[in-house]
Amino acid sequence: MHPPTLFTKQTFKPLLQVCSSCPNQLKQIHAIVLSTGLSIKNSLITQLLTCFTILGDMPYARQLFDEMHKPRTFLWNTLIKGYVKNELPCEAASVYRQMHSLGISPDPFTYPFVVKACSGLGETWEGEAIHGHVVKYGLEFVAMVRTELMIMYVKFGELGLADFLFESMVERDLVAWNALIAACVQMGYAGKALSLFRQIGVDGIQPDAVSVVSALSGCGQLGCLEIGEEIYRLARKEGIDCNIIVENAHLDMYVKCGSVEMARDLFEIIPCRNVVSWSTMIAGYAMNGESEKALALFSRMQSEGLKPNYVTYLGVLSACSHSGLVSQGRAYFNRMAHSGDKNIQPRKEHYACMVDLLGRSGHLDEAFNFIKSMPMEPDSGVWGALLGACVIHQNLELAQHVADNLFEVAPAIASYHVLLSNVYATAGRWDCVDKVRLRMRKKGIKKITAYSSVESDGEIHVFFGGDRSHPQSASIYDKLEELLKQMKCIGYIPKTGYVLHDVEMEDKEVTLSTHSEKLGIVFGLINVKPEYPIRVMKNLRVCEDCHTFSKFISKITGRNIIMRDKKRFHHFRNGVCSCKDFW
DNA sequence: GTAGGGTTAG
Known part of the structure; x- marks a missing residue:
């Protein structure tokens, strides 16, 4: 029996369509083609590459890319985009550097994702270098590129530069407005975000659902209930599509303003509640100290056939933690760990929550052993939770040990130094308090100014x-x-x-x-x-x-x-x- | 052939 004489786009297209959501089947197709010894056209590898970037198997996508003969700019773009979408900014930037050093000309489609990778990396110098390339290739006025540059500068805390790019934008469309507003909210500049939201109209543009979501999110951050209510009311009046994302942002705004009753009333009437709505409401009860209601809602969610995700479990564990429900917390944690569902395997945040619960309830040793049992490296959140518990229970010895570990993973977070200093202060060890302060001054760690x-x-x-x-x-x-x-x-x-x-x-x-x-x-x-x-x-x-x-x-x-x-x-x-x- | 903005947690 002869193998097919040539694999063409037509041979692949239907196969890929059938197998596009199954990595193993795609790999089998690839293997069969390779085993025939026939050369594969670049266009076919291209299709496979796109499938694997969407499926998130970047190592395999990279392998395919490397097999290609002289990939063109479009394919470099695809690979970079794949890394960015799979939250691997470092790899994305490295592909771009490789592309650049090989002298492959970028096009307008290259930069939105390269710049996004730089935002994710948080390396200011690299972002500025990329901005230089953008200018060199004459792409600085391409709307999408400029929008991404603007977001990058907000993420770097360079609001002035972001403003400059925004003000001098040629086609300042709704997406540019929304991008800037969203970036401001995400970086904690909610006041600026709200003032931008109010100005959208000056360009003769109407805000849409995306603008409203960011604005409501900003109100939640600031805790301004009246302004948030007004924005939602106006959105309704203006006929803006208040979809589930808007309603979830609305719900979250009530929660973050401490209006649990309003949140609950809204939650009950949201038409197509999804896992985000349930998780928000559960976390809302938890944050407001109503742990019984949080846990009851969690049961109800499951009885209505909705699958909790890892965020839902964070709400559940934090409900236990805020009320000192130790045995229940342990039970929920074990349920996650033994669920067999890889989407709800405990992450660092869940461990941090458990350490907080165990530690603050006085089970310091158990909390410490719990950290030692972690299958991953504990981060500052986990150690910080234990340090907090040491302060409450005035365990100086453990606190010092914890702080050593903590400062190794996060040397410059002011609040942890302050915590340690508080342990010493409570124990009357003013010599050690001075040492902590001195260390902070030497390392240039500034305490955060408190405000209300x-x-x-x-x-x-x-x-x-x-x-x-x-x-x-x-x-x-x-x-x-x-x-x-x-x-x-x-x-x-x-x-x-x-x-x-x-x-x-x-x-x-x-x-x-x-x-x-x-x-x-x-x-x-x-x-x-x-x-x-x-x-x-x-x-x-x-x-x-x-x-x-x-x-x-x-x-x-x-x-x-x-x-x-x-x-x-x-x-x-x-x-x-x-x-x-x-x- | 490809492209920029949104909700929970941290």
Whole structure:
């Protein structure tokens, strides 16, 4: 029997269509063709290459690429795109460098992905070099290239350069607006993102669902409920398609503003809830300390036939962690590990969650052994969780050991140095505290300045510790003094000793009584209508004294205070906090 | 023949 005389595009096309989602079958086809000893046309390898990049088997795609005779620019582009889509920016950049050194001319389609690879790499010099190439080839005004360059500079924190590229864009279309807004939100510049969102109209362009998603996400980040509501209402009025992604962003905005009830009501009426909606709601309950509801929702999700993913499990474990449900946490973790489903095998984040749960509940040894049992290298999140637990339980010896490991994987994260310093401080080891501070200064590690923000009448008011820049400062400080007096009469004692948790080391002149969250709360008391809760958002963890202060305030004023810190929500009502003082 | 923007977690 003779083999087919020649494999052509026509032979392959139907085969590839049938097998395009199955890597093994594709590989078999490739092997059969090779075994005939006939030469394979580049166009056929091209089709295979595209299939494998989509399927995510980049090693095989690379092998195919290397077999090709003089691949043309289009194929280099395909390979680069494959690496970027499979989150391998390093490989993508290296392919581009190879292409460049071989003198292959790039085309307008080359750069969007090369630039995206640079954003992912985070190497500023490399990004700037690529920008140079773009200019050299005269491609800087190609809209897609420019848009990607703009995103890259936002990711590098070079907002000025991003602005310049945006302002001087020839065809500044909706995608360019959306790209810039989304990049700003993702990098934590939500205020800038919202101000851009408001300006979209100046180009005579209407925002679409993508713009609204980013804007809502920005509102969640800032904790501005009123602005978020207004944006959603307008989107509806303007007839913008409020698809499931918009609704999920809407839901997330409620969650991040601490409005669990509003989130729940919305969740119940979202038409086509998907795994993101369920995960958001579960995590929302978890963050707000309603662990029973989170776990009940998780059961309901499964009984409705929806498959949880690894993010869903993060919500479940964090629910356990925020409420100290140790045995349940262990059970959920084991369920993941033994599920046989590779999509929900525990990742580093799940280990970090478990370490947090075990450690804060006082099982420090178990937490430490748990880390040792990890099948992958623990990252700073995992070690950081244990260090946090060491601070709470004042285990100096373990803390030092943990810190050694932690600083090896993450030497420059300020909050971890602060945590270690707090362990020493609590133990009265001021010599060691000084050493930590000295090390931070030597390495140029700057502590993050704490601030709190409060929304009032659609505006965000930001307060730093000891801040007197707010126009209402005088009345805020007067009211604060008056309240402190009242509180002391009913038993409030300022905790002037060293604070626990990863709270910033305040400058010496910033006294405890003027921490940013206290100023925020008092501002809220003066400005927020009595029927509404006061929502305070803090960029770091709330300190112990401010936590106590808030409980007293909620008691003496009868106001509800919702405080979001770096990790969770605290709902203060009538002298009690929803976290039950376990945080 | 190929192309830029969106939601959960961290």
